Amino acid sequence: MAVLSKGKLSRMMLERLLELPDGVKNLKENVTFQLGLVAQLSSTRDISAAWNETKKKAAKLHPDRFILDGRGILHWNDGRVKILDQNISSANFKKLNEFADAEGCDVNSMVSKLIASYKKSKKKITYSSIWPTRVCCGLDSLAANNRSSACIKLSVRMNSMESIQQAKKIYATGRY
Numbered sequence: 001m002a003v004l005s006k007g008k009l010s011r012m013m014l015e016r017l018l019e020l021p022d023g024v025k026n027l028k029e030n031v032t033f034q035l036g037l038v039a040q041l042s043s044t045r046d047i048s049a050a051w052n053e054t055k056k057k058a059a060k061l062h063p064d065r066f067i068l069d070g071r072g073i074l075h076w077n078d079g080r081v082k083i084l085d086q087n088i089s090s091a092n093f094k095k096l097n098e099f100a101d102a103e104g105c106d107v108n109s110m111v112s113k114l115i116a117s118y119k120k121s122k123k124k125i126t127y128s129s130i131w132p133t134r135v136c137c138g139l140d141s142l143a144a145n146n147r148s149s150a151c152i153k154l155s156v157r158m159n160s161m162e163s164i165q166q167a168k169k170i171y172a173t174g175r176y
Contacts, residue, residue, distance in 0.1 A: 003038060003041045003042050004042065004046075007053075009038070009042060009047070009050035010050040010051075010053040010054045013031050013035065013050055013051060013054040014054050014057055014061075016034040016035060017031050017058055018065075019034075022065070022076055023076060023078070028051050031051075052072070055074040058074060059074065063077065096110065
């Protein structure tokens with residue numbers, strides 16, 4: 001038999017939650033402790049249901065103080081918690097599923113492969129755009145015709161048209 005309804009218990013929890021000072025850990029334990037005898041006489045099921053309702057109300061009514069993350073955990077809104085974007089458009093979701101089926105794997109492994117590929121391509125661009133200028137700058141002791149061929153050989157090894165163009169510009173300006 002319930003002492004109070006879930007709605008009244010939730011309202012009481014929200015009042016106690018708003019009285020807590022910022023940064024307190026274990027919000028549910030502190031709120032139920034402050035309820036005292038009411039919490040002791042209520043069943044665990046009623047307290048859990050009321051707490052779930054309280055979390056949603058707190059995040060909705062007081063977004064300046066509380067954040068409810070994707071897993072349903074209530075946090076203080078102090079800027080430390082970043083809510084991850086979990087939404088994907090239906091068109092992109094369909095494309096991703098079709099792509100995963102074509103590759104013969106599940107969507108999770110496909111996303112992992114796409115992330116790894118993105119990181120790898122980002123590293124290549126950064127590495128190829130910096131490396132030839134650093135190497136070519138240290139070739140002062142070579143003759144002018146050797147400088148150009150050394151820079152271009154390095155660029156060709158890196159398989160990047162961008163680095164070849166950059167090596168040619170370095171040679172043309174004379175700033176080795």
